[in-house]
Amino acid sequence: MSNREFDIIVWGASGFTGRLVAQYLHTKYGSTLKWAMAGRSQSKLESVRAEVADNSVPIITADSHDEHSLDAMVQRCKVILTTVGPYGKYGEALVSACVKHHTHYCDLAGEVPWMRKMIDTHHDTAKASGTKIVHTCGFDSVPFDMGVFYTQQQVIEKTGQPAGMINMRVKAFKGEMSGGTYASLGDAIEKATKDRSQFKTLIEPYSLNPEGEQQGPDQRDLQRVIYDKVSNSWIYPFIMAGINTKVVRRSHALAGYPWGREFRYDEAVMSGDGVGGRIKGLIAASMLGIVMMAKPGSLLKKVIDRFLPDPGEGPDAASRAAGFYNLRFYATLHDGTIAMAKVTGDMDPGYGSTSKMMAECGVCLARDATPDVAGVLTPSVAMGEPLLKRLQENAGLTFSCDFEGR
Ligand SMILES: NC(=O)c1ccc[n+]([C@@H]2O[C@H](COP(=O)([O-])OP(=O)(O)OC[C@H]3O[C@@H](n4cnc5c(N)ncnc54)[C@H](OP(=O)(O)O)[C@@H]3O)[C@@H](O)[C@H]2O)c1
Known part of the structure; x- marks a missing residue:
């Protein structure tokens, strides 16, 4: 995974929360982080990029209904941060693509039955491949x-x-x-x-x-x-x-x-x-x-x-x-x-703080020595001590x- 083009891709960057995550990454990390903004609409992403970042941030288009676009996107980064929700409606294809291509994943899902389904379907395969699928990377939880x-x-x-x-x-x-x-x-x-x-x-x-x-x-x-x-x-x-x-x-x-x-x-x-x-x-x-x-x-x-x-x-x-x-x-x-x-x-809690927490989860998974555990995880199990440090030092x-x- 070390030779991937990007550390992080923010998928859903044209939405309300995704735009805040992108803005935080741009302001906090600028060109020190390799990252890109993704979504289903090139034109929407371009106009959001003009507001929250600059032209140096690449744009990637991928639609939840187009598996090939998801496969191509996840192979380009170490970590995907997704704010494309409701996750029960749009989320599973991305989780599958991440497990398949060994790309770490964070979302803001609070949809318990859907998270149960992801555990049942993907935990064992993600564990075997060393992939961290982490739900609830915002205010919840x-x-x-x-x-x-x-x-x-x-x-x-x-x-x-x-x-x-x-x-x-x-x-x-x-x-x-x-x-x-x-x-x-x-x-x-x-x-x-x-x-x-x-x-x-x-x-x-x-x-x-x-x-x-x-x-x-x-x-x-x-x-x-x-x-x-x-x-x-x-x-x-x-x-x-x-x-x-x-x-x-x-x-x-x-x-x-x-x-x-x-x-x-x-x-x-x-x-x-x-x-x-x-x-x-x-x-x-x-x-x-x-x-x-x-x-x-x-x-x-x-x-x-x-x-x-x-x-x-x-x-x-x-x-x-x-x-x-x-x-x-x-x-x-x-x-x-x-x-x-x-x-x-x-x-x-829901947006200002959530966007910082999610972005720091992404940077933590991309850069830090996190616990040697994989599967469908929780934030504390997936990231533990390094995340605790980041939340205090960077996320307020x-x-x-x-x-x-x-
Ligand atoms: N846990 C927490 O603390 C917390 C906090 C905030 C948000 N959330 C969750 O985060 C999710 C997003 O919330 P939000 O307020 O940011 O929603 P939003 O503004 O509606 O954004 C949704 C994003 O999903 C994109 N999208 C929709 N359908 C798509 C598809 N088929 N393929 C690719 N992209 C698609 C939208 O793209 P377009 O712009 O092209 O429509 C938009 O970028 C929700 O599930 C929400 O519950 C959780």
Whole structure:
């Protein structure tokens, strides 16, 4: 793979998120990185390139419906970053091409049934060929997967033993959804309502674990508003928990259960203490419930669609810069005490921060000495320590841990 023409190709560079990934690579790495912008439309790519980069960045055309174009594209680079979604609709041909031609792959998929399908179809072949197929390289699920990886590292270093349980609580965040993400969410919900097995994959806690290892102590994600003694706050369901918690559990399984078979992990959002915190939690949970329950084709869904962006649209530069996130990982230690790790991001989670994380995953796979493991992987298993370093040095994330009281 060392003699490939490009380190990285960004496929989907004409879309909302792909353009941000391209802009970041151009600004951060310029000509020190060999990379190209790809998509299905030459003219769209040229106009995006004029806005976010310059003519020195090559353009490649490849369409998800044209296998030959994908084969030709993936053979030219070490790593493909794809923002062509919904992945359940457009993604599989690219994964197949990457496995076939031994090209590492990163996406922003949050579509759990599709990721399960990729594991079943491609894990063994990718493992045998030494190819890393890495889903969830954006806000879902890098800060969470790497947050647990980091927290356990700190706990083991300090106490000599891993934490038996970690509860991730979103303390605060600010950010909006793009049309592409909304389309992917809608696609996943529509498929799950039609197909019982996809619905099961969405709700079962261990559904991304290897075959035969889909049992464990964790229950389904939180469905209601409760008072949480660990964070001393009311908590409500987190929209990303259904993806992140499964990714963290897959990481643990792929790593060989270093934190013990009884390790538990969950996620929720904090809404504060007292009556105000409870009311805030109830309002947020109700709104989330309405968006998730709106049936495809229903009047309610049509009304919601009118207020949300179309594919290709998303938050502007000012909103992205004004965004942030602050996550807390409460780790229960073997003596019953609780340590707290924090992970923060300096831009809106979905786009500003996501595009930096995805780009750094690509550079990490192309350049760094990553763990000697292959297959359909998670970010922490595929990249581990070198990614943790990059996220802190380049992508605006901070990781810290406090053992002295939360
Ligand atoms: N996990 C996260 O944190 C996170 C964050 C952001 C986005 N996402 C996901 O990333 C994906 C993209 O989101 P977005 O907002 O950037 O969407 P978008 O603006 O709609 O971009 C989609 C891209 O896919 C391209 N495309 C569509 N059909 C294609 C085909 N048949 N062959 C080749 N390219 C094709 C589009 O090309 P044209 O420009 O030619 O139409 C465009 O470049 C979604 O699945 C979304 O859920 C995830």
